[in-house]
Amino acid sequence: xxxxxxxxxxxxxxxxxxxxxxxxxxxxxxxxxxxxxxxxxxxxxxxxxxxxxxxxxxxxxxxxxxxxxxxxxxxxxxxxxxxxxxxxxxxxxxxxxxxxxxxxxxxxxxxxxxxxxxxxxxxxxxxxxxxxxxxxxxxxxxxxxxxxxxxxxxxxxxxxxxxxxxxxxxxxxxxxxxxxxxxxxxxxxxxxxxxxxxxxxxxxxxxxxxxxxxxxxxxxxxxxxxxxxxxxxxxxxxxxxxxxxxxxx
Amino acid sequence: xxxxxxxxxxxxxxxxxxxxxxxxxxxxxxxxxxxxxxxxxxxxxxxxxxxxxxxxxxxxxxxxxxxxxxxxxxxxxxxxxxxxxxxxxxxxxxxxxxxxxxxxxxxxxxxxxxxxxxxxxxxxxxxxxxxxxxxxxxxxxxxxxxxxxxxxxxxxxxxxxxxxxxxxxxxxxxxxxxxxxxxxxxxxxxxxxxxxxxxxxxxxxxxxxxxxxxxxxxxxxxxxxxxxxxxxxxxxxxxxxxxxxxxxxxxxxxxxxxxxxxxxxxxxxxxxxxxxxxxxxxxxxxxxxxxxxxxxxxxxxxxxxxxxxxxxx
Ligand SMILES: Cc1cc2nc3c(=O)[nH]c(=O)nc-3n(C[C@H](O)[C@H](O)[C@H](O)COP(=O)(O)OP(=O)(O)OC[C@H]3O[C@@H](n4cnc5c(N)ncnc54)[C@H](O)[C@@H]3O)c2cc1C
Ligand SMILES: Nc1ncnc2c1ncn2[C@@H]1O[C@H](COP(=O)(O)O)[C@@H](O)[C@H]1O
Numbered sequence: 001x002x003x004x005x006x007x008x009x010x011x012x013x014x015x016x017x018x019x020x021x022x023x024x025x026x027x028x029x030x031x032x033x034x035x036x037x038x039x040x041x042x043x044x045x046x047x048x049x050x051x052x053x054x055x056x057x058x059x060x061x062x063x064x065x066x067x068x069x070x071x072x073x074x075x076x077x078x079x080x081x082x083x084x085x086x087x088x089x090x091x092x093x094x095x096x097x098x099x100x101x102x103x104x105x106x107x108x109x110x111x112x113x114x115x116x117x118x119x120x121x122x123x124x125x126x127x128x129x130x131x132x133x134x135x136x137x138x139x140x141x142x143x144x145x146x147x148x149x150x151x152x153x154x155x156x157x158x159x160x161x162x163x164x165x166x167x168x169x170x171x172x173x174x175x176x177x178x179x180x181x182x183x184x185x186x187x188x189x190x191x192x193x194x195x196x197x198x199x200x201x202x203x204x205x206x207x208x209x210x211x212x213x214x215x216x217x218x219x220x221x222x223x224x225x226x227x228x229x230x231x232x233x234x235x236x237x238x239x240x241x242x243x244x245x246x247x248x249x
Numbered sequence: 250x251x252x253x254x255x256x257x258x259x260x261x262x263x264x265x266x267x268x269x270x271x272x273x274x275x276x277x278x279x280x281x282x283x284x285x286x287x288x289x290x291x292x293x294x295x296x297x298x299x300x301x302x303x304x305x306x307x308x309x310x311x312x313x314x315x316x317x318x319x320x321x322x323x324x325x326x327x328x329x330x331x332x333x334x335x336x337x338x339x340x341x342x343x344x345x346x347x348x349x350x351x352x353x354x355x356x357x358x359x360x361x362x363x364x365x366x367x368x369x370x371x372x373x374x375x376x377x378x379x380x381x382x383x384x385x386x387x388x389x390x391x392x393x394x395x396x397x398x399x400x401x402x403x404x405x406x407x408x409x410x411x412x413x414x415x416x417x418x419x420x421x422x423x424x425x426x427x428x429x430x431x432x433x434x435x436x437x438x439x440x441x442x443x444x445x446x447x448x449x450x451x452x453x454x455x456x457x458x459x460x461x462x463x464x465x466x467x468x469x470x471x472x473x474x475x476x477x478x479x480x481x482x483x484x485x486x487x488x489x490x491x492x493x494x495x496x497x498x499x500x501x502x503x504x505x506x507x508x509x510x511x512x513x514x515x516x517x518x519x520x521x522x523x524x525x526x527x528x529x530x531x532x533x534x535x536x537x538x539x540x541x542x543x544x545x546x547x548x549x550x551x552x553x554x555x556x557x558x559x560x561x562x
Contacts, residue, residue: 013379013513014535023382096351120378122494123359128315128347137424138315140344153428158340159489164429165313174344178481213389215356220385221377226520229541232532236551240558242526242542246445246503247469 001110001169002052003043005076006099006126007036009060009067010119018223030067032058033119037074037182039175042145043113044075044183049147053077055106059098061088065198072193073185079198080106082206092121093215096129101206103134111152114174116141127174137167140174250332250391251279254303254325256318256345258286258311260294262337264404267298269364269397271405273333276366282329283411286311286321292413299408303329305418311341313427317420319349324418326353326392333371338396346396356388359396362498371395380494380517398498400441435487438472439497445471446501448492448519449485451478452508452529452548456485461556462507468559474499476515493518508548511536528552 011028018024032040043054056071058064059082068079082098090098103109112134114127124140131138143162144155152171156163157178185193203209233239253274255266263283270281283300285292287307295302305321312318322345326334334349336342343359350357362383363374370387373395377384388395440446447466449459459473466473473486477495480488492499494514504519506527516539519525526542528551537543544551 011378013381016378016381016513018381023378091356092347093351093356096347117495122376122379124343125347125350125357125359128344129351132316132319132348132351138344138348139425140315141340157433157488159433160435161433162431163313163427164431165425165427167425176481177477215350215388215390216358217387217389218384219372219387221382222385223382224520228525228539230538231542232537233542233544236544236546236555239526239528239542239544239555242524243465243469243503243505246524 001050002055002106002108003046003050003111003113004055004057004103004106004109005036005040005043005113006057007032007040007071008115008118009058009064013119021223022221023223030063032067032071033115034182035115035117035119035175035177038177038180039113039115040071040074040076041180041183042175045180046145046147050110052108052110055080057099057102057106058082059087059095059102061085065200068198069190069193070185072196073189074183076196078196081198081200082203083200084203086203090212091214091216092123092125092129094212096126096133098203098206098208099126100130100133101208102201103130105206110169112136112170112172114172116174116176124174127172131172134172136170136172138172139165139167142173142175143179145173145179250330251277252329252331253277253279253281253333253335254284254322254329254331255281255335256284256322257337257339257342258288258291259337259339260291261404262339262399263291263295264298265399265402266335266337266397267295267300267405268402270335272364272402273335273366273371276371277333277369282325282331284322284325286318296411296413297407298405299411301411302413303416304413305416305420307420309427312420312423314423314425315345315348317423318345319352320420321418322349323352325416328416332392334392334394336394336396338398342396346394350394353392353394354390355392355394356390357394358386358388361395361397362401364395364397364401376494376517379513381513433488435489440472440474440490440492441497441499443472443499444502445469446474446492446499446504447471448474448476448504448506448509449479450476450507450509454549458548458552459485461552464556464561465505465559467562469503471501471503476509506536506540507552509536510534511539
């Protein structure tokens with residue numbers, strides 16, 4: 001049985017600058033989202049109980065083969081990539097279709113892991129959509145995974161409670177960041193990772209080359225207004241004065 | 250399909266959705282229905298807020314398998330002639346949203362922080378790029394699924410009671426079985442409403458120092474809040490004290506940030522604050538440009554001193 005980890009290539013958000021209220025994405029390095037890296041680390045931690053492979057699944061543009069190296073270095077055995085420049089701005093519905101088709105082709109998948117939300121879009125839709133397409137049981141916001149025979153026992157972290165649920169494999173789950181600390185591989189590990197097996201599909205290999213209706217239209221994207229004073233204080237006394245001035249009498 | 254269907258398993262969120270649903274329904278010239286799945290209390294509550302309720306029976310409430318709720322919503326939407334299905338963007342709500350949207354062939358927006366209706370089109374405003382920007386999005390399919398962040402609409406007050414109608418819908422066999430529910434340590438405080446917030450980040454080295462932050466917060470008439478890793482990794486504070494993209498959006502008159510780096514996913518939750526003051530030992534940390542007043546200092550050295558200036562009440 002294999003574990004598939006869906007990871008999304010995203011711009012390094014710490015390096016995104018705003019100019020005229022619009023994000024500047026040119027030149028910003030691409031990487032896999034942090035929560036997706038936690039999902040991978042969780043899959044790696046199941047190494048002793050799951051004999052099969054850990055396969056990173058990602059859909060994105062031409063940079064993906066390069067971006068995925070880090071995931072391969074961080075413990076994934078193989079990568080399954082769907083590459084097409086139209087996937088750059090694709091909406092959740094289309095991405096879900098693409099990922100579900102890819103999972104069908106990977107075969108023998110027991111556990112299909114997602115991040116709770118992607119770093120750039122944070123919508124939390126893709127996992128549920130893929131589960132619906134495949135007709136597999138789903139559990140969101142998982143912070144602990146145990147495998148017992150043909151079953152997964154998952155601890156879900158909700159706002160007000162934790163739920164322990166079980167389901168027969170194959171199971172689709174999304175994880176929260178606290179499930180596992182992402183692995184940061186060394187540079188030599190990243191170089192070596194280039195040799196791990198990769199399967200690359202185009203949209204036509206998945207039977208999805210036709211035009212895809214968009215289900216969500218982006219009307220505008222703007223950074224909110226908001227200027228701060230940016231005053232550098234010299235001492236604790238200065239800070240106290242600021243706090244005192246705001247204190248209600 | 251001008252009508253609107255709302256669902257949340259949580260009373261307080263469902264009450265907000267009644268208001269949101271009325272807003273959307275009146276813009277579209279349709280009517281509002283609310284769904285309850287196996288929860289007579291919820292059905293009664295929704296009716297007391299003036300909503301007409303569709304109730305679907307189920308063994309569990311709420312069912313642990315989101316596929317069951319999605320099925321109930323599909324049937325209810327059909328029966329109500331609802332083109333817009335409004336859910337709460339809590340974790341359960343978001344999980345259902347994607348499933349339902351997929352099954353309806355619909356577009357979906359989650360984590361919607363603002364809803365605008367003009368010329369028959371509904372626009373949802375949500376955070377993108379971790380909160381660095383806001384995107385204005387519209388669903389283009391015939392049916393649309395929208396999940397609203399808590400607090401976007403005020404809870405609907407009591408009103409002339411609506412009717413409760415039972416729908417006989419066999420739900421599919423659950424594929425997810427609930428073994429156990431454990432309550433989470435939470436607080437009664439709502440940091441989203443606090444006037445003053447003292448926010449601690451990972452720059453606070455020792456757990457004992459939390460008491461110092463609490464002392465300052467108390468003296469200023471405020472609450473302690475935190476960054477995500479302080480709650481989820483260190484588990485020093487309850488998760489409902491997290492400020493940011495996956496936590497709460499806060500609007501205090503004054504926020505004091507202690508050892509917070511100020512990355513986008515955090516900043517989005519505090520940018521509506523009146524005044525922001527910060528202490529960080531790194532003057533290159535993003536928090537420096539995010540604040541009105543910035544003090545470069547080591548908390549180890551200055552926090553005891555700062556706290557000592559406030560009475561220990
Ligand atoms: C999808 C997604 C959603 C997220 N949602 C949220 C969210 O809702 N809220 C949130 O907070 N985060 C969120 N995060 C995480 C976020 O990206 C940051 O990792 C987090 O905010 C960092 O927390 P921090 O500032 O406490 O820690 P750090 O980034 O580690 O910063 C610690 C700071 O303390 C300073 N410091 C260290 N020691 C001292 C000292 N002795 N004296 C003074 N200063 C010191 C350092 O200079 C540093 O700036 C999210 C991430 C993702 C990917
Ligand atoms: N293009 C993609 N390729 C692979 N996985 C993805 C992609 N987009 C989203 N995902 C997965 O779906 C999760 C949730 O994404 P979202 O619904 O956009 O918040 C992410 O954390 C990833 O695990």
